[in-house]
Every structure is written in structure tokens, then in C-alpha cells.
Amino acid sequence: MPALALAHRVTRVTPSMTLAIAAKAKAMKAEGLPVCSFSAGEPDFDTPDHIKAAAKAALDQGKTRYGPAAGEPALRQAIANKLQRENGLRYGPENVIVTNGGKHSLYGLIMALIEAGDEVIIPAPYWVSYPEMVTLAGGTPVIVPTTAEQNYRITPEQLRQAITPKTKLFVLNSPSNPTGMVYSPAEIQALAEVIVEADIWVVSDEIYEKILYDGATHLSVGAVSAAAFERTIISNGFAKGYSMTGWRVGYLAGPVELIKAVSTIQSHSTSNVCTFAQYGAIAALEGPQDCIDTMGRAFAERRQVIIDRCRRISGLSCGEPEGAFYLYIDIQPLGLSSLEFCTRLIDEKYVAAIPGIAFGAEGTIRLSYATDMDTILEGMDRLESFVNAL
Numbered sequence: 341m342p343a344l345a346l347a348h349r350v351t352r353v354t355p356s357m358t359l360a361i362a363a364k365a366k367a368m369k370a371e372g373l374p375v376c377s378f379s380a381g382e383p384d385f386d387t388p389d390h391i392k393a394a395a396k397a398a399l400d401q402g403k404t405r406y407g408p409a410a411g412e413p414a415l416r417q418a419i420a421n422k423l424q425r426e427n428g429l430r431y432g433p434e435n436v437i438v439t440n441g442g443k444h445s446l447y448g449l450i451m452a453l454i455e456a457g458d459e460v461i462i463p464a465p466y467w468v469s470y471p472e473m474v475t476l477a478g479g480t481p482v483i484v485p486t487t488a489e490q491n492y493r494i495t496p497e498q499l500r501q502a503i504t505p506k507t508k509l510f511v512l513n514s515p516s517n518p519t520g521m522v523y524s525p526a527e528i529q530a531l532a533e534v535i536v537e538a539d540i541w542v543v544s545d546e547i548y549e550k551i552l553y554d555g556a557t558h559l560s561v562g563a564v565s566a567a568a569f570e571r572t573i574i575s576n577g578f579a580k581g582y583s584m585t586g587w588r589v590g591y592l593a594g595p596v597e598l599i600k601a602v603s604t605i606q607s608h609s610t611s612n613v614c615t616f617a618q619y620g621a622i623a624a625l626e627g628p629q630d631c632i633d634t635m636g637r638a639f640a641e642r643r644q645v646i647i648d649r650c651r652r653i654s655g656l657s658c659g660e661p662e663g664a665f666y667l668y669i670d671i672q673p674l675g676l677s678s679l680e681f682c683t684r685l686i687d688e689k690y691v692a693a694i695p696g697i698a699f700g701a702e703g704t705i706r707l708s709y710a711t712d713m714d715t716i717l718e719g720m721d722r723l724e725s726f727v728n729a730l
């Protein structure tokens with residue numbers, strides 16, 4: 341065997357910790373261990389029946405062939421309609437590409453836009469894959485730390501200060517994974533002003549837009565003004581809102597030239613997204629939306645329980661997530677690194693959580709409450725006994 345000299349780009353990144361810990365929890369469960377998993381953000385609900393029925397019908401109709409690399413025209417149109425109807429963004433189907441999940445929409449964008457010398461501003465705590473994708477593309481992630489005191493929101497001043505002549509892209513994620521914070525419309529407007537003034541691109545990761553609590557609202561940065569719209573790229577998908585994680589259908593929307601470039605990359609890498617899955621996605625957008633409310637009510641109930649249980653544990657503190665389905669917990673008073681905390685928690689108590697270090701924020705952990713109430717109650721009991729014994 342020749343010496344394995346891996347490409348430099350891949351040696352500079354690490355595997356996704358969210359996926360690694362979720363896989364470890366699943367493997368332990370398969371071995372028969374009583375695992376409570378708060379790891380991956382994966383709704384435990386089944387995909388709604390009408391969505392599954394549409395995919396099954398597509399299979400029966402022979403939608404089993406290659407399709408256009410940029411996606412089925414009917415789905416691109418349905419997405420453009422949705423962005424117009426729900427988000428106030430004037431896109432046509434030519435502004436949309438269907439991707440292999442929301443993650444892949446971001447990957448395609450970064451591959452098409454970022455190269456050596458480009459800086460990408462990423463507020464921390466951030467979702468694990470943002471900086472790694474930038475590194476894979478040869479760009480430089482510029483991490484801007486935020487604190488619990490500022491509710492993990494980057495301020496317009498912080499954004500302004502992080503911008504240099506090399507800045508090409510700003511990554512905005514609201515509702516946020518991992519913190520659950522949601523920028524208010526006024527805050528989005530203020531960030532949009534900085535983006536326009538500096539003339540940089542912004543990618544708005546809106547994958548959690550439908551999961552909101554206590555009257556929080558979602559404003560897409562592209563809807564703020566014509567100037568903001570020109571600089572906005574939207575990333576979204578069906579996994580979280582419609583409980584379609586394994587379907588791998590997401591999308592990117594933006595200027596036609598960019599969409600064409602991402603489509604070129606896709607044509608040489610993945611070709612089209614699974615054809616019949618795309619018909620399920622059309623049904624998700626165009627069918628009844630009551631599944632969103634049903635799941636939203638369950639998330640809200642679980643959220644309240646997990647917040648209350650967390651606040652009972654001395655040494656832990658948390659805010660109240662306004663969106664998504666993550667509880668972000670400060671563990672600093674306990675004096676363990678986040679990795680040590682989570683490793684011991686899973687090994688000793690069979691409770692899976694994600695260490696804050698994966699999100700660029702030591703001294704914290706993330707619990708996904710997109711899981712059933714029994715798991716939440718049992719898992720929080722074990723977390724409490726783990727912390728009390730430290």
C-alpha cells in the first residue's frame with residue numbers, strides 16, 4: 341500500500357461532533373444500554389403521513405430517474421412561492437437550488453463563494469459545521485464570541501469590528517443552534533445595516549424558522565430592505581420543521597449566478613437530490629401545515645419541563661430558548677471541561693449531550709429536547725445525580 345498522504349484540506353478539520361455523539365448513543369442503545377440521548381437535533385416525530393404519501397405516489401409514478409442537478413422544477417417553484425409567501429423574499433425558481441439537506445446547501449454555497457484569503461464571520465456559539473466548511477474551502481473562519489449576558493447575540497458593533505477588507509460572508513443563524521436565541525426584528529434590521537454598509541454577503545440559515553416560542557417572531561434579513569435582499573443568501577431545509585431528517589432535502593436561494601455555480605458543483609458531485617423525496621418536499625410546502633403546530637406544541641411542553649428541571653440542579657444555569665429545540669447550559673461553576681463533562685455523563689450515566697467546545701464555546705453543554713418526555717424526565721434525573729456527585 342502506498343503511504344497515505346491525505347489532502348491537506350481534510351487534515352485540517354475534525355469529524356462532526358454532533359453526528360459522532362449521536363452515533364455513539366445509538367450504538368450503545370443497540371447494545372442494549374439504557375441510553376437517554378439529548379445529542380443530535382433530530383425530531384422524534386414520524387414524518388407526517390401526507391408527505392410520505394406524496395413520496396410513495398411519486399415512486400409509483402416512476403419518479404425514480406435522474407433529474408436536473410438543481411432540483412425538480414416543481415419543487416424549485418414551490419420553494420420560491422414559499423419564500424415569497426412566508427418570508428417576503430422575491431425569488432423565482434431560477435433563484436433556488438434543491439440540495440442534499442440544509443447542511444449541503446451551506447457546503448455548496450461556501451464551495452462556490454469562498455477561497456483562500458477570504459474571511460467568513462461566524463458568531464460563537466456556532467453550529468459545528470460552519471467553520472469546518474470554510475476551512476475545507478480554504479477560507480478563514482473569523483469567530484466572534486458572544487456571551488450569555490448578551491443572550492448570545494452578536495451586536496452590530498461586534499460585527500462592524502470583525503469586518504476587514506477580506507470579509508466576504510457573514511453567517512447568521514436565527515433561531516440559533518445551539519443556543520436557541522432568536523434575533524428580534526429590530527436586531528436583524530441593525531445587523532442588515534452593517535451588512536449593507538460594508539457591502540458583504542450574508543447567509544441566513546433559517547432551518548429552525550418554524551420552531552418559535554412565547555411569541556418570538558422570525559424575520560429574514562433579506563426582507564429588511566432591497567439593499568439587504570441583494571446581499572442575502574437563504575439556506576433552509578425540511579428536516580427540522582417537517583421532521584424529515586433522513587430525507588435529505590434542503591435548499592439555497594440567492595442570485596441566479598450563485599445558484600448556477602452551486603448547481604455546477606452539484607452536477608459534478610451529487611447530481612440531483614433523491615427524486616421521489618423531492619415530491620415529498622413539495623407536499624410538505626403545499627399540503628396542510630397543522631403538523632408544524634402539533635410538533636411545536638410538543639416542543640413547547642418539553643422545553644418548559646427541561647428548563648424547570650435544569651434550574652433545579654445547582655451548578656447549572658440556562659436561559660430560555662426562544663426558538664429551535666436546544667437547551668444551552670452553562671456548566672462553568674462545576675470546573676470540568678465540556679468534553680470531560682459529556683464523556684463522563686455518557687460513560688457513567690448513559691446520558692448523551694453535546695459539549696460546548698463543539699460550538700466554539702467552552703464551559704457549556706447543549707441538550708436537544710427533540711425527544712420524548714420520558715427520555716427528558718429520566719435523562720434529567722440522571723444529569724442531576726451526576727452533577728450532585730461531582
Ligand code: GLU
Pocket residue numbers: 356358359379380381382443467468469517
Ligand atoms: N443539525 C443537527 C444538530 O446540530 C443534526 C446534526 C448535524 O447535522 O450537525 O444536532
